[in-house]
Amino acid sequence: METTIHDIAKRLNISASTVSRALNNNPIISEATRNRIKKTADEMGYRPNILAANFRTKRTNTIGVIVPLINRHFFSSVVSGIEDVAYKNGFAVTISQSNDNFEKEDKIAHTFFANRVDGLIVSIGMETTTFDHLKLFSDRNIPLVFFDRVVDEIEAHKIVIDDFGGGYLVTKHLIEQGAKKIAHIGGPLNLKIYKNRQEGYCKALKESGIEIDESLIINNSLTRADGTRAIQKLTKNNDWPDAIFCANDLSALSVIIYLQKNGIKVPEDILVIGFSNEPFSELVTPSISTVKQPGFSMGKKAAELIINQINNTTGKPEFETITMPSEIIERSSSKRK
Amino acid sequence: METTIHDIAKRLNISASTVSRALNNNPIISEATRNRIKKTADEMGYRPNILAANFRTKRTNTIGVIVPLINRHFFSSVVSGIEDVAYKNGFAVTISQSNDNFEKEDKIAHTFFANRVDGLIVSIGMETTTFDHLKLFSDRNIPLVFFDRVVDEIEAHKIVIDDFGGGYLVTKHLIEQGAKKIAHIGGPLNLKIYKNRQEGYCKALKESGIEIDESLIINNSLTRADGTRAIQKLTKNNDWPDAIFCANDLSALSVIIYLQKNGIKVPEDILVIGFSNEPFSELVTPSISTVKQPGFSMGKKAAELIINQINNTTGKPEFETITMPSEIIERSSSKRK
DNA sequence: TTGTATGCGTTATCAC
């Protein structure tokens, strides 16, 4: 049998409410009695029944996090940043991965909602084009923060990186290296990050007077298989591009592997650049140029925003969209020797 | 205001208990009334208050998972396996990472305990040498399943791979490739997995009549920096090993990078082999030979075991230790041409 | 500063 505040109260001949207040450090209780109570609580091995407290207060001190893949360096960095801030502020964090699958994302969101998380931090999956499962939260003013893959249709705090700037810089860099015919393997355009990266690419081309060639742009889900299919398509008619900007590192890798297998040298024959700075991009040969995203900082910021929102229930917050700088990392795969 | 079972009851002029039973598919309720109740529950937008139900039943339908690092391919595979089975069985999964930090692990365990997870699946951190935070669970018969990094001192289901066999096979393989002076960079020996890998290494050496040279064995935390330090130490006195068995892929990688920087060729001059089959091990040059661990299956099995335990409260279960086969993957880094 | 009384929404025990 677990000891309750009533047991402690009985032992000390005081009321349960005093015990409750003392244990919650309510300043209205005198220090003397508070200490007395805490001491006997300790002695009796008291452990608060959080389930009861949560039920009573309708709060869980829990932040839900939905990410597409826990296994991607960028996302796990964000998660670490969130955890860092959350734990310091007395919040637990519960993480689930959608696997870029809409059904799973929907299910997780409903589970989190049913379990009354105090707030939700989310980066949506590639298949996500409807948002009822997220409006569940915003409609009831449950704090909601988006990062990276955000949703325009919902008002909330949003934390993104400068994808447009990243795409622009990367393409500019390829042009500076002498590339004239630059292909782009992009992600699904329902996700704004990929749209922005692509628009940055287009802007850089236009600025340099290079016409945009739609046949050089392929949008897919950026898996390894997708990357291979894309490069096959791009090189089909022997009208080869001289550089490829891939919207993530994984497809950049698969492109490089495919090219190498077919006797084409990177970067000598074709320049390649990725996005996100996955750890492997530094390790492979050639090392892959890419764009660095400040995942850990984004996570910290996301947690700060949501905790503020949870604690300040007074009035609607002014939602802000925070854009973090992205930074190009020039490695071997994009540099003419 | 959320609608409750009482609201539904009032609307239908029946009792709340009937509503409760109907919504929980209690077979004692006639199908007619059940349907009637479910229909109006739908109409009224009823959402069960899980917090109240959890409080009442002392169950949360939640499984806690503690892993050292969410970011390691092996661990995230296990997590995916756990989620797969858990969701299918109506359990939510809440994941936290210890970062191989004891304090954090301790805190997470206490948080999970306080939040009354129905069961805990855990792989302990490198610093973990005391287990009170886990006995919290076993002492109160809260289902507990260890995987990979298990704890001998606590009786529970355990799922491991054949680390001994892996270490043995790997070393054997190096010997077959002609290695005579084989170093070992191992993990902390308080973790049985590393002890077993090391013992497999020793067994293979002995079998081949090679004497064990303590100066060729270095134990550390297997980070990238540790790997570099270890190889520096091993090559200090110009008395070089001709092969190195690293207890994980990351230290194998840092060893290879260090050697390459110093003009020593892998595998021509020194053979290197890792452990765990991290994705990058296939991608780097030379590709790293390693040992494959069936993470996803382990996760599924762990979830199955814990769910069985949660549902069968009758009597103490017979705890089993399941050993999954490990499989050597021969790539370039360990093969004499 | 402390005590009393009440209720959160559900499930479980009993009675009918």
Added chain:
DNA sequence: GTGATAACGCATACAA
């Protein structure tokens, strides 16, 4: 099959 009632452990409005 269904209903009345109590209880889970805590936090809080109100009274003292």
